[in-house]
Amino acid sequence: MQPSIESLRTKYDEAGQGHVFRFWDTLDDAGRRALAAQAEAIDLAELRRVHQSTRSLAAPGSRRLEPAAVETLPEYGGSAERRARAKRRGEDVLRAGRVAVMVVAGGQGTRLGFDGPKGLFPLGPVTGRTLFQLQAQKIRGARRRYGAAIPWYVMTSPATDAPTRAYFAGERWFGLPERDVFFFRQSMAPALDFEGRLLLETPSRIAESPNGHGGAFQALADSGALDDMARRGITTISYYQVDNPLIQLADPVFVGLHDEARAEMSAKVVRKIDPMEKVGVVARVGDRLGIVEYTEIDDEHRFQKDAAGQLVYWAGSIAIHVLEVEFARRIARDPERHLPYHASAKKIPCIAADGSPLRPAEPNGHKLERFLFDALPAAERVALLEVAREDEYAPVKNAEGGDSPATARCALDDVVRRWLDAARISAPADAWVEVDHARLDGEDDARAGTLRADDVGLVLAPRTK
Numbered sequence: 001m002q003p004s005i006e007s008l009r010t011k012y013d014e015a016g017q018g019h020v021f022r023f024w025d026t027l028d029d030a031g032r033r034a035l036a037a038q039a040e041a042i043d044l045a046e047l048r049r050v051h052q053s054t055r056s057l058a059a060p061g062s063r064r065l066e067p068a069a070v071e072t073l074p075e076y077g078g079s080a081e082r083r084a085r086a087k088r089r090g091e092d093v094l095r096a097g098r099v100a101v102m103v104v105a106g107g108q109g110t111r112l113g114f115d116g117p118k119g120l121f122p123l124g125p126v127t128g129r130t131l132f133q134l135q136a137q138k139i140r141g142a143r144r145r146y147g148a149a150i151p152w153y154v155m156t157s158p159a160t161d162a163p164t165r166a167y168f169a170g171e172r173w174f175g176l177p178e179r180d181v182f183f184f185r186q187s188m189a190p191a192l193d194f195e196g197r198l199l200l201e202t203p204s205r206i207a208e209s210p211n212g213h214g215g216a217f218q219a220l221a222d223s224g225a226l227d228d229m230a231r232r233g234i235t236t237i238s239y240y241q242v243d244n245p246l247i248q249l250a251d252p253v254f255v256g257l258h259d260e261a262r263a264e265m266s267a268k269v270v271r272k273i274d275p276m277e278k279v280g281v282v283a284r285v286g287d288r289l290g291i292v293e294y295t296e297i298d299d300e301h302r303f304q305k306d307a308a309g310q311l312v313y314w315a316g317s318i319a320i321h322v323l324e325v326e327f328a329r330r331i332a333r334d335p336e337r338h339l340p341y342h343a344s345a346k347k348i349p350c351i352a353a354d355g356s357p358l359r360p361a362e363p364n365g366h367k368l369e370r371f372l373f374d375a376l377p378a379a380e381r382v383a384l385l386e387v388a389r390e391d392e393y394a395p396v397k398n399a400e401g402g403d404s405p406a407t408a409r410c411a412l413d414d415v416v417r418r419w420l421d422a423a424r425i426s427a428p429a430d431a432w433v434e435v436d437h438a439r440l441d442g443e444d445d446a447r448a449g450t451l452r453a454d455d456v457g458l459v460l461a462p463r464t465k
């Protein structure tokens with residue numbers, strides 16, 4: 001039975017959120033129904049807890065840290081032999097059809113300011129291929145290499161779902177079988193002002209945003225994606241974010257290392273450029289591995305160097321993980337316990353008390369997000385693999401400057417140039433280069449110099465600037 005609007009309003013009044021119904025008398029029936037349904041779905045007690053916890057976040061330095069054990073790159077003392085062994089093992093796991101890839105693409109991409117989901121951003125330096133097209137090429141390449149379906153689980157949010165699905169359909173799933181692409185949608189979380197009061201986006205709508213990539217666990221479970229994986233015999237998920245065009249999805253070395261360690265969740269790391277770089281570091285926190293955000297590490301640990309003058313906490317997380325399906329199921333059963341909401345101060349468009357629209361120039365409230373990496377301490381075993389940043393990580397975050405389309409495009413061009421150099425193929429310095437990743441024999445091999453320009457559809461275009 002629908003609770004009456006009176007009891008709903010009373011509940012909101014008692015929670016200090018009665019202003020949400022400020023415009024009730026002016027709303028038409030559809031507006032009232034929409035607002036009531038949205039308000040009904042919000043857990044006010046949970047919201048209060050979240051707001052209180054955002055004000056009492058662990059102070060920097062309050063936790064005991066130890067560096068984590070990482071399988072480092074051979075040039076930093078790691079074993080090339082162990083990597084080769086992991087690769088063989090990972091190839092077996094991939095050939096056995098046990099691996100799915102999963103991308104989180106529910107974010108609003110506010111910093112990039114692109115009109116549409118980020119996955120539709122054109123990034124190929126020569127062809128203008130979009131991020132999704134580049135990723136689909138890589139999946140097609142992996143399917144061919146391992147003779148396995150490697151299904152693609154695409155997380156969207158109410159903010160990105162419809163345009164993403166329409167794009168995939170319009171592109172005929174990029175040549176992948178439609179049955180091997182599974183969309184699932186994360187939930188939204190309400191936004192709060194700095195006093196913990198809900199913000200209104202319109203007179204009939206509470207301001208909300210996607211509930212963070214950590215919303216993936218529940219979305220995977222609720223959508224039936226985990227059951228779908230189980231039905232297909234998938235045990236292991238290769239996870240990445242939509243905005244990294246260098247992603248090596250279903251990387252056999254990473255999958256193999258994870259499998260060999262019988263890990264539940266694993267992470268790739270890169271060496272931090274400098275102590276102030278804004279990436280979280282993987283470290284031992286108490287008796288568990290976790291990711292300590294750059295905002296939360298104290299200066300003593302941040303700047304600590306070893307006898308050789310190297311940063312002790314150098315292992316920067318790049319949001320590339322491998323997860324066991326059963327682990328994801330376990331986390332999804334109790335998200336409140338494993339995935340606390342984080343509040344980040346943002347400029348949130350809303351309406352003022354008189355109903356006039358506000359487009360704040362400064363942050364006016366908190367968006368609430370769960371982070372996928374908060375699940376790491378719940379994993380019984382974790383494998384950590386160091387990779388070279390220039391090979392695997394160049395995110396598209398900002399419209400200009402660092403981590404922008406311009407830097408990511410150059411990084412993609414550089415990767416291909418290194419493959420060409422290793423294979424002694426020359427390309428004019430004043431050209432952009434691009435290959436068809438579906439035709440590649442694996443990035444490891446390309447790095448080792450096996451690339452053949454004709455086989456991988458090398459294309460060039462002059463650089464205009």
Ligand code: UTP
Nearest residue numbers: 104105106107108109110111210212213241242
């Ligand atoms: P970011 O945290 O960089 O956020 O997401 P964003 O939405 O892309 O960009 P800004 O912060 O608004 O500028 C990292 C990855 O996590 C996904 C994004 O789509 C991206 O792949 N993500 C983020 C989600 O899938 N859902 C979310 O709620 C948040």
